[in-house]
Amino acid sequence: MKGLPDEILLHIVSYLEPAELVSLQNVSRQFLHLSRDNNLWKHLCFEHSVAERRRRRREITFEGLDPRLAELVRAADTIAGAFNTSLHNPNAPSAETQAHRNESKKKAALLSNWDPTYPGERVNFYQDFIQRHAPHSISWFQSARHGHQDDNLHHEATGAGLLFDDSGMADKLVAPLEDGSISIWDASRHQGRQGRIIARSSIGLLPNRGSDLDHETRLRQSQAIMTETGAVECVSIDSKLKKGYFAVQDVLNEVDLQTLRVISRTQFPFPITALSEAHHSTPLSVGTNWTIHLHDTRKPPSLPAAARCELIGGKPANSFSRLDTGDFGGHVSLSQPGALSILHLPTSREWDGNGDIWIGGRFTSLLNFDRRYFPRLRGTVHSGARLSCLTTIPHSFIPHDLRLGRPFSSPSLLREVKSIPGHTLITAGEYKGKGSLELYGLSSEPTRSINSSDNRTTRNHHACYQNRQTASSSKLLSVAPHGTRLVFSDGDGHLKWVERDGSTPVRHLNINNEPHNSSQSSVQVGLEEGWGDIVQKIMPTVSTYLHAPTRDAPLGEDNLIIWTGDGKLGMVGFGNSPAFDADELEDLAKEKESQALRTKEQEYGAEMRRALEHQARELRWLRGYGM
Structure with missing residues (x-):
């Protein structure tokens, strides 16, 4: 094995399962390097993705169909797809060789349609696989208390x-x-x-x-x-x-x-x-x-x-034509009323026909302002949903017809669309009692962007947006980008990860089903009484704009910090061990408090001893004068 080139070793290693690859990293530095090959883990992320598992299940289902119907389905896929699955090519040396070539084209097209990355974006797919499939954990930050620990002043x-x-x-x-x-x-x-x-x-x-x-x-x-x-x-x-x-x-x-x-x-x-x-x-x-x-x-x-200002003329009409009255x-x-989330887009981006400030809230339209002409309203985009949170990713929006699950586009067309600079505006909220997740494209290419100055934006079938998509049975509270995925929270206590298309599921958890340590006893009591906690705010530990786009986050540091409805603060991590233990933090705090108390007692005892010694010296001095 030592004499084999790395290329051959990597090909052999690629047949191992993810758990076996992790164990192989402990053998040597060479195998550590090979076992973390980024392209290898990219293929593993693809093969274990929900979209690919669904496709394989459909293929297995086709095998059980009537042969004529199965052949008809495959023919339809061939016509709609970007690759040819035909086995009979007269120019091919053999049907087996042609089948191998077709399979390679098919796999390349499937991988390209799934690939969540954009040109110039660095992604550590080993870390990406961990975040998609490894066990999760919630580490609660140290409780904030005043006074003595026994007072329980949390x-x-x-x-x-x-x-x-x-x-x-x-x-x-x-x-x-x-x-x-x-x-x-x-x-x-x-x-x-x-x-x-x-x-x-x-x-x-x-x-x-x-x-x-x-x-x-x-x-x-x-x-x-x-x-x-x-x-x-x-x-x-x-x-x-x-x-x-x-x-x-x-x-x-x-x-x-x-x-x-x-x-x-x-x-x-x-x-x-x-x-x-x-x-x-x-x-x-x-x-x-x-x-x-x-x-x-x-x-x-x-x-x-x-x-101070005063609204004159009674309750205003429910019309956005009067939003900017001067x-x-x-x-x-x-x-x-009233604004619940305000998003600033980076001012260094290429001009896309929209302003720098987006506002969402209890009203059913997104408000758009250009900071240079504030307070004049630049335009609105009708959503229909009442929005709780706005965020963005610094990449152009890819519509559904170019994503996996639709008629397959060619890899070259997908790369061309991804190379167009732009941003994707992401909103989370509630529409008709259901959780609504929406995506809007902001790009310098007019055919790939919404335009807030045009009130007919959402009637334009060529505009790039995804409006009022039901993502949960309850209202969405927060949304944030997380690596190559989006994560959002709802009113039932769920955290759900989806692909950047906003619909393909990746994983989920419910914070009410997670074990809580003794420092979170108040949460346990609430659950026993039938109450559940929710995630009000999601904060990624990697800044979307401060972090260099050509760098990938260090391993194990791309986590999420959450603020819950019960006022708790926690970190959602991935892997076999949690980021930190709240019980240990509380024990350290108690030990530090006890040590500080002992130090004060020692200082007080030393001060009293010095005072008594000083008093004894004064008495001896007075006795010398016969007093």
């Missing part, structure tokens, strides 16, 4: 955001708590530190309840303020400037994450319902129940009175 998170490092990998998890404080957890791969609380602000920082109040009053008032609105997109983190923006009712708090001090507080006319992604080079978009604002963090905060202090007045 405080739920009322939002969450990620601080990324310069390479685009998650570094810290930042969350406001119901007591008005801010906690920061280590979200990186630091051994022994991941999942631990590394910083904590004082109680009442965000609702501005200071030390002039006693502890109980400050805690009670902070909890009432922090839990009143319940906005999901209430936290936005600027990873470049190390700043966080936290919406509490109608006030936007700008916080320095290095010192955990409030830099400014800006009041808005109505309760804040959504914040866009914070980026130091562009203003932050702020959505309230009735207005949309651009908040330039470089400007000093305005006085609360200057931000510049009321630099903001847009909405005719329907």
Whole structure:
């Protein structure tokens, strides 16, 4: 075996099953390199995919059909397909050789139609296979507590955001708590530190309840303020400037994450319902129940009175033709409440005829703004669904007629379409009581893009979009890209992964069926009473835009961080061992607390001993004077 070239060894290795390939990696460095060949694992991902398994099942079903009917089906597939499966070619040396060539063409076409990657995109298919098929685990972040451990003062998170490092990998998890404080957890791969609380602000920082109040009053008032609105997109983190923006009712708090001090507080006319992604080079978009604002963090905060406005003329009509009625202090007045998700597209992308800001919410249309002409509305795209979350992937949308399961397109045509620069706008929400997942193409090629300035967009059969696709029996709450897949959550507690076509399933889990450790006893009690938890927000640990597109994420670090309806924060990982153990984190915290208490006791004892020795010296000195 040692004398064989790597090409022959790789061909031999390709006949092994995935579990055997993993074991082979322990033999030597050479076999470790061969067993992680990217092309090998790409073929394994394809062969174990749902689409390919379904196709093979159909072929087996055809064998049991009437021979004449089976032949008719194969003939139809041949006519519709891009490859020829005929065995009778007079120019071929033999039928067997021709069959082998046809089979190779067929396999290449099937692989090309399944391939989720785009030109220039780097994917580690070994990691991709793990995320598709390996066991999953949920590691819960260390509980945020105040006071002594026996007091059981656990405080739920009322939002969450990620601080990324310069390479685009998650570094810290930042969350406001119901007591008005801010906690920061280590979200990186630091051994022994991941999942631990590394910083904590004082109680009442965000609702501005200071030390002039006693502890109980400050805690009670902070909890009432922090839990009143319940906005999901209430936290936005600027990873470049190390700043966080936290919406509490109608006030936007700008916080320095290095010192955990409030830099400014800006009041808005109505309760804040959504914040866009914070980026130091562009203003932050702020959505309230009735207005949309651009908040330039470089400007000093305005006085609360200057931000107040009033809607005149009673309840507005349910028409989007009156969304932009003028510049009321630099903001847009909405005719329907309220914005729930705001998406900023990267400004460096090639112009595609649409603006940079997309807004979705309880209204049934997507709102599109060009930041250069804000607050003028650029256009709308009718959805029909009420949307909870917007996100995007930096690749063009591939319609169903070019994907697996439809009449097969040629690999060259598919590569040509994928090479067109663009983005895919992804929305999640609810339509007629069902979960709705929608995809819209944004591209510089007019035939491959929707156009928000054209109100007939969704009537254009040549436009690239996928509208109101039922993805769940309950409302979708959040959606995010995850590697070569999309992942979304619904109102039943499910996390579901699908291919980039938005419909082909990959895997799923329900957080209510996952084992919970002792630190999550409150969750267990809730389940015993018949209540289930949900995932309100999904946060990938790899930034779509900060991470270089020509690099693949390090092995084991492309995970998901979730914020649940019960205010818990967890990390969904893949593999045989979880990322970290909450029980161990709590034990370490207890040990650290006990050690700190022992240190204080020792310092107090040493201080008392010094005081007593000083007193004894004074008494001896006084006795020397006969006193």
